[in-house]
Amino acid sequence: MRPGFDLAGKRLLVVGLARTGIATSLFAAGYGATVAATDEKPEAELAETAARLRAAGVTLALGAHDPALFLDADLIVVSPGVPARLPALEQARARGIPVWSEIELAWRFLRGKLIAITGSNGKTTTTSLVAHILQTASIPTQVGGNIGTPLLSLVEASMDTTVTVAEISSFQLETIEKFRPEIGVLLNLTPDHLDRHASFEEYAAAKMRMFENQLERDAAILNADDPEITKRMPAKPHIFWFSRQKRVATGAFVRDSQIFFRHEGMETLVARREEISMRGEHNLENVLAACAAAYLAGATPDAIAAGVKSFRGVEHRLEFVAEINGVQFYNDSKATNVDATLKALEAFSGRLIVILGGKDKGSPYTPLIEPLRQRARVALLIGAAAAKIASQLGDSVPIEYARTMEHAVELAVERAHPGDTVLLAPACSSFDQFENYEHRGRVFKELVLSRAAQAQQTHPAAGAAGAVVPKN
Numbered sequence: 001m002r003p004g005f006d007l008a009g010k011r012l013l014v015v016g017l018a019r020t021g022i023a024t025s026l027f028a029a030g031y032g033a034t035v036a037a038t039d040e041k042p043e044a045e046l047a048e049t050a051a052r053l054r055a056a057g058v059t060l061a062l063g064a065h066d067p068a069l070f071l072d073a074d075l076i077v078v079s080p081g082v083p084a085r086l087p088a089l090e091q092a093r094a095r096g097i098p099v100w101s102e103i104e105l106a107w108r109f110l111r112g113k114l115i116a117i118t119g120s121n122g123k124t125t126t127t128s129l130v131a132h133i134l135q136t137a138s139i140p141t142q143v144g145g146n147i148g149t150p151l152l153s154l155v156e157a158s159m160d161t162t163v164t165v166a167e168i169s170s171f172q173l174e175t176i177e178k179f180r181p182e183i184g185v186l187l188n189l190t191p192d193h194l195d196r197h198a199s200f201e202e203y204a205a206a207k208m209r210m211f212e213n214q215l216e217r218d219a220a221i222l223n224a225d226d227p228e229i230t231k232r233m234p235a236k237p238h239i240f241w242f243s244r245q246k247r248v249a250t251g252a253f254v255r256d257s258q259i260f261f262r263h264e265g266m267e268t269l270v271a272r273r274e275e276i277s278m279r280g281e282h283n284l285e286n287v288l289a290a291c292a293a294a295y296l297a298g299a300t301p302d303a304i305a306a307g308v309k310s311f312r313g314v315e316h317r318l319e320f321v322a323e324i325n326g327v328q329f330y331n332d333s334k335a336t337n338v339d340a341t342l343k344a345l346e347a348f349s350g351r352l353i354v355i356l357g358g359k360d361k362g363s364p365y366t367p368l369i370e371p372l373r374q375r376a377r378v379a380l381l382i383g384a385a386a387a388k389i390a391s392q393l394g395d396s397v398p399i400e401y402a403r404t405m406e407h408a409v410e411l412a413v414e415r416a417h418p419g420d421t422v423l424l425a426p427a428c429s430s431f432d433q434f435e436n437y438e439h440r441g442r443v444f445k446e447l448v449l450s451r452a453a454q455a456q457q458t459h460p461a462a463g464a465a466g467a468v469v470p471k472n
C-alpha cells in the first residue's frame with residue numbers, strides 16, 4: 001500500500017507555473033487544499049494561466065518569490081524547472097516544511113503499477129516504446145511524467161489494473177521522499193545538466209534516487225554496459241540487466257541478432273534486431289530496456305515482438321524529415337547533451353553536415369572532436385554556446401557560424417552534396433532561442449519542409465533532383 005496523503009485543509013505552495021505547476025495547483029485545490037502558487041514571471045506573461053487558477057480558488061504571487069509564502073506552507077511542491085536549492089526552499093526545509101516534486105505527490109494517489117524510466121539519454125523513446133508494447137499486449141496503460149503529461153493528470157484515470165509508464169528526470173528525483181516505482185529503469189549515466197547540478201556525482205546521485213525506496217519485490221533494470229551504473233548498483237530491488245555486448249545472468253541481451261529475456265535460467269525470445277526501425281546502437285539499448293520492462297509488467301513474448309516491430313520512433317529523435325536533391329535531413333533536437341549527439345553521429349556512416357549549439361549546459365564538447373573529424377563535412381553553429389563549441393572543437397572540422405536555425409538550414413542546403421545527411425543534433429539545450437527542444441525541432445522541420453516544397457516545384461518529376469518527404 002502507498003502511504004497516501006490527505007490534502008484537505010493543508011496549506012500547499014506550488015513553485016513554478018509551467019505545465020506541472022498548473023496540474024499540481026488544480027489537483028490540490030480539487031482535493032480540498034488551500035493552494036497558493038508562485039512564479040517569477042510577471043502576470044502579463046501568465047494571464048491565461050492566472051485566470052484559470054484563480055477560478056479554481058488558487059492564490060497567486062507572480063513576478064517574484066515571496067519568502068514569507070514558503071514559510072507559511074504545510075507542503076511545498078516544486079516544478080522541475082525550479083532549482084532545488086532555491087534559498088526560500090532551503091529556509092522552508094530548515095523549518096521542517098517538506099519540499100516535494102510533483103511525482104512524489106502523484107505517486108501517493110496513483111493506482112496500479114508504476115514503471116519509471118530515467119537516464120541521461122533515451123528516456124522518451126524508451127518510455128514511449130514500453131507504453132506501445134503494453135498497449136499492443138492489451139494491458140491498460142497510460143503515459144506521463146517528464147514526457148509531457150504530469151503524473152497528477154493521470155491519477156483520476158488510474159485503476160488497480162493500470163500500468164503507468166513515466167519518464168522521470170533528475171530534477172524530479174531531487175525532491176522525492178518515498179516515491180517508489182515497482183519497476184525502475186536506468187538507461188545510462190553521462191554528464192548532463194551540469195549547469196544545475198554542482199558535479200557529475202551529484203547528478204548521478206539524483207538519478208540513483210529512483211531506487212532508494214524500492215523493496216526486494218521491486219525490479220531495477222540497469223545497463224550492464226555502462227560502467228557508471230555498474231559501480232552504483234542499488235541494494236534492495238531485484239536487479240535485471242540489459243546488454244547489447246554480452247549475455248546477462250538475468251535480463252535482456254542480444255545473441256545472433258535476436259533479443260532474449262533470461263530469468264531463472266530460462267531464455268525467452270522476445271524480438272529480432274532486424275525488425276527495429278530506429279537507427280543507432282543506442283536505440284538497440286533502448287529496445288532491450290523496454291523489452292525487459294514490458295516482460296516484467298506482464299507482456300507476452302508475442303506482444304513484445306509485435307510492439308517492437310510496429311514502433312516507429314518518437315518525434316525529434318533521429319527523425320527523418322525530408323530528402324532534398326539527394327540530401328537527407330534528420331531532426332534530433334532531443335540531443336540536448338554531448339553524449340546524445342555522439343550517439344546521433346554514430347548512427348550515420350556517410351558524410352554529415354551537423355547543426356550544433358544552443359544554451360550551454362556545462363559539459364565539454366571535446367568528445368565530439370574525433371567523430372566530427374571522421375564523419376562531418378562541416379559543423380554549423382547556432383545559439384549562445386557557438387563560441388565555446390568552436391573553441392573546443394578547434395580545427396577538427398570546418399566551422400561556420402550560422403547564428404540562427406534559419407541561416408543554418410540555408411547554409412546546409414548550400415553546402416550539402418548528394419548522398420550527404422544534414423543532422424540537427426545540438427548537444428545543447430534550446431532555451432536561448434526556443435521554448436524547448438520540441439519548438440526547436442518543429443522550426444527545423446518547417447524550414448526543411450519549406451525547402452523540400454520549393455525543390456518539388458522546381459523539379460516536379462521525382463528522382464535525384466526532387467524532394468522526398470515521409471508519409472503520415
